[in-house]
Amino acid sequence: MKYALPLFVICVLGAGQAEAVTLAPHRAIYDLSLLRAGDSGNLQSVNGRLAFELQGSSCEGYTVSFRMVAKYRPDEGAATLIDTQSTTYEGPGSLEFRHQVKELVNGDVKENTKLKMSRPVLGQEGQGEVTSTESKTFTVAADALLPMQHQLKLMALGESGGGRDSSLIFDGSDGDTTFRAITFVGKTKLPGSIARDSQNPMAAGLKSLSAWPVTVSYFSPTKNQDTPDYQVSFDLYENGVATGLVLDYGNFALAGKLADLSLFDASACP
Numbered sequence: 001m002k003y004a005l006p007l008f009v010i011c012v013l014g015a016g017q018a019e020a021v022t023l024a025p026h027r028a029i030y031d032l033s034l035l036r037a038g039d040s041g042n043l044q045s046v047n048g049r050l051a052f053e054l055q056g057s058s059c060e061g062y063t064v065s066f067r068m069v070a071k072y073r074p075d076e077g078a079a080t081l082i083d084t085q086s087t088t089y090e091g092p093g094s095l096e097f098r099h100q101v102k103e104l105v106n107g108d109v110k111e112n113t114k115l116k117m118s119r120p121v122l123g124q125e126g127q128g129e130v131t132s133t134e135s136k137t138f139t140v141a142a143d144a145l146l147p148m149q150h151q152l153k154l155m156a157l158g159e160s161g162g163g164r165d166s167s168l169i170f171d172g173s174d175g176d177t178t179f180r181a182i183t184f185v186g187k188t189k190l191p192g193s194i195a196r197d198s199q200n201p202m203a204a205g206l207k208s209l210s211a212w213p214v215t216v217s218y219f220s221p222t223k224n225q226d227t228p229d230y231q232v233s234f235d236l237y238e239n240g241v242a243t244g245l246v247l248d249y250g251n252f253a254l255a256g257k258l259a260d261l262s263l264f265d266a267s268a269c270p
Contacts, residue, residue, distance in 0.1 A: 034252065064087070085102050144169065166181070169181045182217045
């Protein structure tokens with residue numbers, strides 16, 4: 001199950017480009033529930049939580065800690081508890097990338113993978129190594145964006161009035177796989193105009209901020225497919241916080257409601 005959530009991270013896109021948006025280091029927790037289950041989903045209910053924390057700055061790099069714990073109850077049979085934990089570091093200028101993920105199913109470790117990638121300058125091919133049961137090396141295309149690069153690109157698109165973006169993305173969520181991300185960013189939603197958030201006391205820290213509706217669809221570049229492998233939609237606030245999550249895995253979809261939000265002080269770059 002691909003859990004990538006590039007909506008939450010942001011970094012400087014490249015040398016000479018000033019930051020056009022502010023990013024709030026923060027911790028956000030979302031309550032998860034089953035939004036939709038198709039006939040092939042075989043799901044009665046899903047309950048869980050998603051916790052996300054962002055720390056760092058553009059000059060020191062950003063560290064993202066992520067954990068998603070959810071209990072999946074099928075129409076028949078026993079429930080399955082899936083616990084996915086990851087830590088990601090993207091260095092200044094998006095030249096260095098490290099990712100570690102561990103997944104437990106009913107308490108048993110099913111995956112424990114470490115990955116690292118670096119490139120000498122933006123616009124050049126990256127060299128990486130992934131370690132799980134065995135180690136292997138790989139390359140990342142010169143035009144592939146890392147998550148923070150992608151996030152800044154989407155926020156810049158929102159500031160310019162919205163539109164469509166197509167980018168190659170490497171985020172480490174599926175080993176050495178690179179995805180094609182097709183994104184639609186809608187028109188700006190004015191402060192206080194999202195009823196769901198204005199009625200949620202946990203979103204009080206967002207009431208003075210504008211937001212953009214965003215939908216990101218992930219496609220495998222090696223397949224000829226009309227439907228994405230995975231799709232995520234949300235409202236993205238101008239400080240980088242997302243609300244109203246919808247995680248669509250194809251045969252079922254989860255909704256994420258903001259349950260807690262802590263905004264931290266940002267460290268100033270020298």
